[in-house]
Amino acid sequence: MSQSLATTPPAPADAPAYNPRNYLNAEAGIASWLLTRDHKRIAVMYLVVTTLSFALGGFYAMLIRIELLTPGPTIMSAMSYNRMFTLHGVVMIFLFMIPAIPGVFGNFFLPLMLGARDVAFPRLNLLSLYLYAIGAAIAVYGMIHGGADTGWTFYTPYSTTTVTKVVPILLGAFVLGFSSILTGLNFIVTTHTLRAPGMSWMRMPLFVWSIYATSVIQILATPVLGITLLLVAFEHAFGWGIFDPARGGDPILFQHLFWFYSHPAVYIMVLPAMAVMSEVIQASARKNIFGYKAVAFSSLGIAFVGFFTWGHHLFTSGQSTLDAGIFGVLSMFVGIFTAIKVFNWTATLYEGAVKFTTWFAYFCGFLFFLVFGGMTGIALATVSLDIHWQDTYFVVAHFHFIMVGSVIMAWLAALHYWWPKMFGRLYPEGWGLVSAVLIILGFNATFIPQFLLGNYGMPRRYYSYPERFWPLNVASTAGASLLAFGFTIILVYLAISLRWGKVAGPNPWGSRGFEWDTLSPPPTENFLENPVYTRGPHDYTEAPEGAEVTHAT
Amino acid sequence: MTTLPRNSTSEHDRMEHAGAGRYWIVWALLLLGTLVTLLLSRVHLPSPFHLLVALFIACAKSALVVLFFMHLWDHGGANRLVFATSLIFVVLLIGLIVLDNASRFALTNPGHGRTLDMEPPGPDILTPRGPPEPAARPPSGPEMQPEPGAPVRPPGR
């Protein structure tokens, strides 16, 4: 689809800035895409499949919000409702948020930023895309044939006894985990071995640093999830009794193992978002980052400390009070590294020449969601407060702010910031700003009522609620509709811009990120001549004047 | 970037000097470990030692596999660092889970020896029982009091 649209190059007379021999039209035909080893084509395929997954997860979200529009039954049965929130969680987390930014923008830009021709293992890269497709297919099979009603966390003993199709969904997530591991492995080896001459570790763009930290988590944590999900599947199928107290098992053991992955998984989602924002903020402020080393190493710090916090999900589940206290304190350490980034980003804006582009609007939204969501997270890590909020909508609103808010802001910022580089076309800036405002307002309107609902005591995952919660639920559903409307606008104008958008030069933003040094769209071999780096990224001291001016390469 | 190829060639050289004999010795040691595990399973050891000895033998065997069959013995700093890191995280996972079990309210630990022997602290909520006899029910309010001479209300109205 995008192939036929974007591979038709404009006539050179119309658009001298468009690179006519690029990765999109280097080869033609479906097979050239399905068998490609080009990291850029794999990234574009990731863009298509993760966007489809996002639409599917969003569809489930809208069904949930419509069901909660009234206190009683609205459009579905209680059982379907249980399935809907499970599928919403599984699709959004395993099929969208974990692979989206590394799969699309990590694949596309990591080699471009390092001056490499491709990732270290191009075939493995294609395999991880196929594993994603296979895992997604297995999970979708489970969804069509009955779905699951366990919630995305698959807590035992319910998940090992439910009659719904939980095993295919577990196996789907298992396969998706391998896709994630292979992507992480590829990025780590690429960063270690394929840096171009002059690209020292301290010259690496901050995007690379954060993606590198993400990859470390993916490799260390994802195997634990794989083993745990497999154990649940075996217990469900053969009754092994590992998590069954009647046979000497321990249901809380499942929660330990599950969250040993799933809390670091929050950073598998948020660190790539921070990666994008570290690039975007430098390009919008037209300044080098304030405190490069602090921002770079805080990524590794988050990756490390993120492993020491998993027990904050078990405060009320029967975990010992000693463990709960330890995990509560350790959880707050993540706030330190996040604060380092936040303060350095805002300090970067100081005396910067900020141009209010669409991607800068998303940066502002990101900062709000990260700080607001992060502060509620610190509150939730306090054991005594968590006992009040546990399993209420306060938790739902908190993790939607910190994970979903920041990931969606970063994903959209990356999409707009790098769209000219990926496809050689500009999106309409006016429509971009309109939809950015709609989405940021819609997101707040959806989840701020949920913070209030949770604080008033509305439990999560309930099918019906007392009438006094009605107005806030209507507000939340209205916000979700606004969100859906905003996403539809983006989808339409980006699709139109693929063919009819204004042709972008190699560097429409005047950015000094390394990926902008090549043509737009990049040629298959990434660079016309082997790059040699003599400066750090985003060194604006000798940058060309004016953001809209394209400088010749 | 430049150090990697040189490192791996020198490692490769060292590996070629180690003959096949070493793998046979390791293989024999692994078989010996399996045999000891099998024999020990028939010996009755006091309670914790049964598990501890089995775990010790298993760890020794996996160390042999990692060091020799997976060549960690011959490999340099980076690979050892990667392996040590992953070991630290395994210790973290197991350590904090075991700490939870050790410091938890004892009766919530499944398989706890005393769990099955102990009398439950309150009324036995696990055994299904019929509703209490009407006479034994404590008076909870004036409307609950049966009228004198009136027929006794069936329980569970």
Ligand SMILES: [Cu+2]
């Ligand atoms: Cu967590």
